Amino acid sequence: MSRRFLALHLTDLAMARIRRAEPELEEAPLATWEASGSRRLLVAVDAAAASRGLAPGQALADAQAIAPELLLRPADRDGDARALHGLALWARRYTPLAAIDPPQGLILDITGCDHLFGGEATLLADALARLQRAGLAVQGAVAGAAATAAALARSRADQPIAVSGIEAALAAPLPLGPALRLDAAELEALARLGLRRVRDLLDQPRGPLARRFGQALLDRLDAVTGRRPHAIQPVQPPPELAESLDLLEPLITRPAIDAALDRLLAGLCAKLRLAGLGARRLALLAWRVDGAVQEVAIGTGLPSRDPAHLRRLFAEGLGGLQPDLGFERMALEARATDRMETGAQTSLGLGARQDWAALAELLDRLGQRLRVQRVAPVASHWPERSVAALDPQAVPPPPPPGWSRPDQPLLRLRRPKPLEVVALLPDAPPASLRWQGMSQRVLRAEGPLRLEPEWWRAESRAERRDAYRVELPCGTRLLVCRGGASGWRLHGYLP
Amino acid sequence: MQPTPPPTQTPAYAPVSPAPDQPPLDQATVLAALRARVARLEGLGRARHGMDPVPVAEGIPLPGGGLARAAMHEVAAASPGAAAAFCAVLLARSGGTVLWIASGGSGKGGGEDLQAWPPGLARCGLSPANLVLVRAERWADALWAMEEALRCPAVTGALLAAEDAARLDLTATRRLQLAAETGGALGLLLRPDVPNPDPSAAATHWRVGPLPSGGGGHGLEDPRWQLELLRARGGRPGGPWAVTWRAASGALDLDEAEASAMEAPIREAPIRETSVVRTPAAEMRRARRGR
Numbered sequence: 001m002s003r004r005f006l007a008l009h010l011t012d013l014a015m016a017r018i019r020r021a022e023p024e025l026e027e028a029p030l031a032t033w034e035a036s037g038s039r040r041l042l043v044a045v046d047a048a049a050a051s052r053g054l055a056p057g058q059a060l061a062d063a064q065a066i067a068p069e070l071l072l073r074p075a076d077r078d079g080d081a082r083a084l085h086g087l088a089l090w091a092r093r094y095t096p097l098a099a100i101d102p103p104q105g106l107i108l109d110i111t112g113c114d115h116l117f118g119g120e121a122t123l124l125a126d127a128l129a130r131l132q133r134a135g136l137a138v139q140g141a142v143a144g145a146a147a148t149a150a151a152l153a154r155s156r157a158d159q160p161i162a163v164s165g166i167e168a169a170l171a172a173p174l175p176l177g178p179a180l181r182l183d184a185a186e187l188e189a190l191a192r193l194g195l196r197r198v199r200d201l202l203d204q205p206r207g208p209l210a211r212r213f214g215q216a217l218l219d220r221l222d223a224v225t226g227r228r229p230h231a232i233q234p235v236q237p238p239p240e241l242a243e244s245l246d247l248l249e250p251l252i253t254r255p256a257i258d259a260a261l262d263r264l265l266a267g268l269c270a271k272l273r274l275a276g277l278g279a280r281r282l283a284l285l286a287w288r289v290d291g292a293v294q295e296v297a298i299g300t301g302l303p304s305r306d307p308a309h310l311r312r313l314f315a316e317g318l319g320g321l322q323p324d325l326g327f328e329r330m331a332l333e334a335r336a337t338d339r340m341e342t343g344a345q346t347s348l349g350l351g352a353r354q355d356w357a358a359l360a361e362l363l364d365r366l367g368q369r370l371r372v373q374r375v376a377p378v379a380s381h382w383p384e385r386s387v388a389a390l391d392p393q394a395v396p397p398p399p400p401p402g403w404s405r406p407d408q409p410l411l412r413l414r415r416p417k418p419l420e421v422v423a424l425l426p427d428a429p430p431a432s433l434r435w436q437g438m439s440q441r442v443l444r445a446e447g448p449l450r451l452e453p454e455w456w457r458a459e460s461r462a463e464r465r466d467a468y469r470v471e472l473p474c475g476t477r478l479l480v481c482r483g484g485a486s487g488w489r490l491h492g493y494l495p
Numbered sequence: 496m497q498p499t500p501p502p503t504q505t506p507a508y509a510p511v512s513p514a515p516d517q518p519p520l521d522q523a524t525v526l527a528a529l530r531a532r533v534a535r536l537e538g539l540g541r542a543r544h545g546m547d548p549v550p551v552a553e554g555i556p557l558p559g560g561g562l563a564r565a566a567m568h569e570v571a572a573a574s575p576g577a578a579a580a581f582c583a584v585l586l587a588r589s590g591g592t593v594l595w596i597a598s599g600g601s602g603k604g605g606g607e608d609l610q611a612w613p614p615g616l617a618r619c620g621l622s623p624a625n626l627v628l629v630r631a632e633r634w635a636d637a638l639w640a641m642e643e644a645l646r647c648p649a650v651t652g653a654l655l656a657a658e659d660a661a662r663l664d665l666t667a668t669r670r671l672q673l674a675a676e677t678g679g680a681l682g683l684l685l686r687p688d689v690p691n692p693d694p695s696a697a698a699t700h701w702r703v704g705p706l707p708s709g710g711g712g713h714g715l716e717d718p719r720w721q722l723e724l725l726r727a728r729g730g731r732p733g734g735p736w737a738v739t740w741r742a743a744s745g746a747l748d749l750d751e752a753e754a755s756a757m758e759a760p761i762r763e764a765p766i767r768e769t770s771v772v773r774t775p776a777a778e779m780r781r782a783r784r785g786r
Binding site: 058152265355356358359361362363365366369370371372373374375376377383386387393395396403405406407408409410412414415417443444446469471473474475476477478480492493494495 | 615
C-alpha cells in the first residue's frame with residue numbers, strides 16, 4: 001500500500017504568534033528583524049508589509065524609510081520552533097506520525113487514518129479550518145510522498161489532493177524556490193542558466209548538474225519527484241496502544257475529566273488484555289480548545305492493566321491539567337508495555353503472589369509523589385559508599401560479608417555537625433565533649449577506626465578520618481570522627 | 496413439609512457462661528474470653544488478622560503478650576539512637592516488608608537532617624531485602640504515605656518518623672489507627688519526647704531512652720535502654736524497665752535487678768498523676784464541654 005502524506009505550510013507563523021500575544025496591534029504592517037553581523041535585517045514580513053514592497057533580507061533602515069508606520073519586533077527563532085513543535089503535538093489528533101518540517105511546515109503521515117475523518121478531503125479541510133480559527137494562515141496539500149506534499153503546500157494555495165504515483169508530473173510546474181527550498185544565491189545561479197521551474201531541472205543531464213550544484217540539489221529533486229522517498233521523523237515515537245475520545249462539549253470540570261479517563265482506561269485495558277500485555281508507561285493527552293496539548297504521564301513498576309490501579313496513579317497528575325476553556329479531545333497512550341503472564345494466579349490473586357502485586361501497586365502510588373527507594377548493599381569500607389539507591393521494585397542483592405559493621409550508625413547525619421571535643425593528646429580518643437549545651441565526660445570510647453578514602457576513585461575528594469564510638473554518662477552513644485582539616489564532627493547516632 | 500430449623504447463630508451479647516453440661520470455667524479462662532471480646536469490640540484487629548503479636552521482651556506485661564499488629568504504637572524518643580533502634584528491632588520482628596517513612600529532613604527548619612542508615616538498621620535485624628525507604632518533604636505527604644502503607648496487606652510494618660511531635664494530633668493518629676486496622680500491619684510513630692504530648696489514638700505509648708551500659712572495661716558493651724510504657728489500651732502502664740539489647744542474638748533481655756534499683760534515670764520524667772491520664776475519649780469530652 002502506498003503511503004499518503006499531508007503537508008501543512010504555516011505561511012506566517014512568527015507574525016501570528018506576535019499578533020496573538022499582542023492583540024492591540026490590529027492591522028498595522030508588521031515585520032521581525034535580527035542582527036546579522038553589524039547589519040540589521042528583516043527576517044519575516046506579513047502580507048500588509050509585503051504589499052508595501054518589503055521583503056525578508058532587506059536592511060532595517062531601508063524598510064523603515066519605505067514604510068514609516070512599520071511595526072518591528074525582534075525575531076524569536078527558538079520560540080517559533082517551540083510553537084511549531086507544539087503544533088506537531090496538536091496534529092497527533094489526526095495521526096500518531098506527525099513530524100515538523102522546519103521552519104514553517106508540518107508533515108503528517110495519514111496512511112490509513114483518513115477514513116476516521118471521512119476521507120482525505122474532509123481531514124484536510126478540518127485541519128485547515130481549525131488552524132485558521134486559531135488565527136494561523138495555512139496552506140495544505142496531500143500527496144504520495146512527503147517532500148512532494150510539502151512542496152505543493154508551499155507553492156500552491158488551492159489545497160491540492162493528488163493521487164499517488166504522479167509526483168514527478170505534480171512537481172514539474174512548481175517554481176524552484178519554494179519547491180526545493182533553495183537559498184537566494186543558488187536560485188540566482190540557476191536563474192542565470194534559465195532554470196526557473198522543477199521541470200527545467202528534470203530536463204537537464206544529471207551529471208553536470210551534480211558537478212556544478214552539488215549532490216544536495218539532486219537529492220532534493222529526487223525527493224520532490226518521488227523517485228527517492230524519505231521517511232519522516234515523528235515528534236514522538238508512536239505509542240504501542242492508544243485509545244482516544246472526541247468530545248462534543250469541551251470538558252472543564254474535574255469530575256468530567258475523571259469520567260473521560262475512566263472510559264479511556266476501560267478501553268485501553270481491554271486492548272491490553274487482548275494483546276496479553278501490561279502497561280509500563282502511560283500518557284494522558286488532552287487537546288485544549290485553543291490548540292494547546294497537555295500531557296500527564298505515569299509509570300508503573302510492574303506491567304499492569306488494572307483500571308482501578310492506573311486511575312489512582314493518574315489522580316495526582318490530573319490536578320496539574322489546566323482546562324481553561326475546556327478539552328475537546330482526550331487520548332490515552334501506552335508508550336511502553338511488557339508481556340504479562342495470564343492465567344489463574346494473577347486474577348485469583350493467591351497467596352504470596354497477591355501480596356507481591358499489592359506491594360508493587362503501593363510502591364507505584366507512593367512513587368508518583370515521593371522519593372521511594374530500596375537500598376543495595378555495596379562492599380565498600382568507606383561508610384558513605386556502602387549503600388546504593390535502587391529502584392523500589394528491584395530486589396536488593398544479599399549484603400556482602402562484614403557489611404553492617406558495629407561502627408555504622410543507625411541514624412546518620414547527612415551533613416556531619418562540628419562538635420567541641422577535648423582529647424588529652426592529639427591522637428588520643430575523646431575525653432569529653434560538649435553535648436546539648438553541657439560539657440559531658442566521655443564514659444567509654446572505642447576506636448579509632450582509621451578510614452582512608454577510596455583513592456582509586458578520581459572523584460573522591462573526601463579526607464581521611466578516625467572514627468570513635470563514644471558513650472556519654474547518660475548512656476547516649478554517638479559516632480564522632482576526627483578529620484584532618486575539618487576537626488571533630490558528629491556523624492551519627494548509635495543504638 | 497419439614498419445619499425450618501430455628502436459627503442457631505448465637506447473639507452477639509451471649510453471656511460467657513459454660514453450658515450446663517460442661518465443667519465450670521475457671522476465672523482465668525473467663526477473663527481471657529472477656530478480654531478477647533472487648534478487643535474485638537474495640538476493633539484492635541487481633542482476632543480478625545489472626546497473627547501473633549510482636550513480642551517485645553520476656554517479662555514485660557502487655558495485653559496479648561506483645562505489641563498488637565493492626566494497631567498504631569507511639570514511641571517517644573528520649574534519645575534518637577536508642578528509640579530508633581527499638582523501633583527497628585520491632586519492625587524486624589514483624590517479619591516482612593517494612594516501610595521507613597521520614598518526613599521533612601531537609602534540614603531547613605534547623606533540624607539535624609537525620610537519615611535512617613541501612614547498615615545500622617541491618618544490625619537491628621532489618622535486612623535491606625525487606626526495607627523500603629520513603630522520604631516526604633511535606634508532613635501531609637508523609638501522613639498520606641503512612642496511611643497508604645498501613646492499608647496495604649503486603650506490608651507487615653511501617654514507621655513514620657516525625658520531626659515535630661506537635662503535628663501528630665488526635666485526628667491524624669486516629670486515621671492511621673483505622674488504616675492499620677484495615678491492613679494488619681504494625682504501625683510505629685517515632686517522635687521526639689516532649690513534656691505534654693497531644694492526645695493520640697495509638698494503642699500503646701512508649702518512652703525509650705538510653706542507660707549507661709555495665710561492664711568496667713573500656714570497650715562498648717551491648718547497649719542498655721530504659722523502656723517506659725506510658726499508656727496501653729486494654730492494659731496497664733508500667734515500667735520503667737531496663738533492658739539490654741543483644742545485637743548478636745537479636746534479643747531484648749530484661750535486667751535482673753529491676754526498676755527498683757534504677758541508678759540514673761536519663762531525664763526527669765514529667766510528673767503525671769494517674770487520675771488525669773489524657774485519653775483520647777476524655778480529651779474529646781473535654782473539648783466538647785468547652786465548646
